[in-house]
Amino acid sequence: MEMRELTVVAGSFVGFKLLQAGVSPVLSSALTEGYGRLPPARLNEWNSRTVSTVHALIVGLFCLYILRYDDAVNADPVWGDPNLVKLNVAITCGYLLYDLVLLASNWRAMGDSFFVCHHLAALYAYGYVLSRGVLPYFANFRLISELSTPFVNQRWFYEILQHPRSDRLVVANGVAMTVVFFLVRIAVMPTYWQSVFATFGTPAFERLGLAAQVAWIVSCICLDVLNIIWMYKIARGCYRVIINARKARAKASNGDGSKQNYMNNHTD
Template sequence: MDDWTHLSYAVVVVSFVIFQLLFSFMSHLISDSVFQGYKKLTIEKQTEWNSRFVSTIHALIVGFFCLYILWFDDVVNSDLVWGDPRLVKLNVAVTSGYLIYDLLLLIRYWKLMGDAFFICHHLAALYAYSYVLSRGVLPYFANFRLISELSTPFVNQRWFFDAVCFPRSSRPVLCNGVAMTVVFFLVRIAVIPTYYARVFSTFGTEAFEKLGTGPQVAWIVSSLSLEVLNIIWMYKIFRGCYKALVRAKKIQDSNHLK
């Protein structure tokens, strides 16, 4: 096991601890001092608020690190299967620590935040990422999947607006809803053809055969599982955005008639 692999596992542990501390202490302190509506929330709402606060921080860190690697790490982008995985390992390690923290959180607060889709998503991702951390395989594809995190802040912001009772027909809520729908589509759905075109381009190559059955199955099964979940979520988000825009239009037309 090389030094970078040891470092990656250490980052997983540190990531888990930091996200747990953010949930247990920092989110409450920051939210209580910055957002007036936070104090008025029930304990249950504050718990989910803290969870989404941590989720947003993770998404911003990992999402922008992912873009940096895609734009500037030429070795990873030139060798999709066996490129130098060091930076990708660090990014995946941060995400793995977060996923473990979030899994335990979902189990602990199952009645409040439990979601079978999220459990499936986290387990599929951890299964695939374990090969990245242990063997450094498929760095380009592992990093590419993390683009999807860029949609998370908008999803969480929608919940924050609801939690503090912002009217769903208000401009900030509608703008965030449209942005959430567009960004979710771009980073989770529109990228599907590009992703699978590059997946298929590796089939039958020496690099692909060198992976072995385990990583091949983990890669393909986890990818397809995540795609199913993304399509389900995209349908729900699009339907919600459409209903919100129609409702806002009816309210606007009603106000004009008065």
């Protein structure tokens, strides 16, 4: 790994830590009064999710730019020029290390074995990208998934602030979260794996060596299994939110109708 990538990883780690400890409390307090009423454990998670949203927007948009404009990576997905991709991956690795440290230091309140597995699998695969510059297209393609993170975090913000689940904003975010999560994590699987299988047996694939091949394939399988599990949970939650919102509106509508009937019966 070159000094540039190491510097970006370290800078990303420190930058996200400063955002979590210094910027998020000030910004969140200014945006909502509910932030100041949260217990310490919830404040910590709130700040971490703010950082998660910022990271997702930076990396996700950078990812789309690379997919659209980096011709070298698109032309040679296994050995194309990895410079821009390595920068994006280095930012993500710094964030993943920051988040692992945060989870470990607040395990009782924030610990999640799925997230730990996700982070370790990603770091394992991205290590090859940073150290050898291989698989730039595939590494960058995986980062599309980060575009679903802001919606996931927003759902948590609404919940912790005790917004009614029937609220239109909550329902709209839940539907958007489900749709975007499906599009960037599940719907892209056939295209991604088709590209993977297309490299099998090629000279470019053979040049990777067994260790890189295993790291690539195994980590992708682990990440996609986790994505499927999360998709199932999100879809179930979205379904319940929609059903409960319909019931709440129906109940309110019936209540208004009963009240109107009562007034009509007593004013005739």
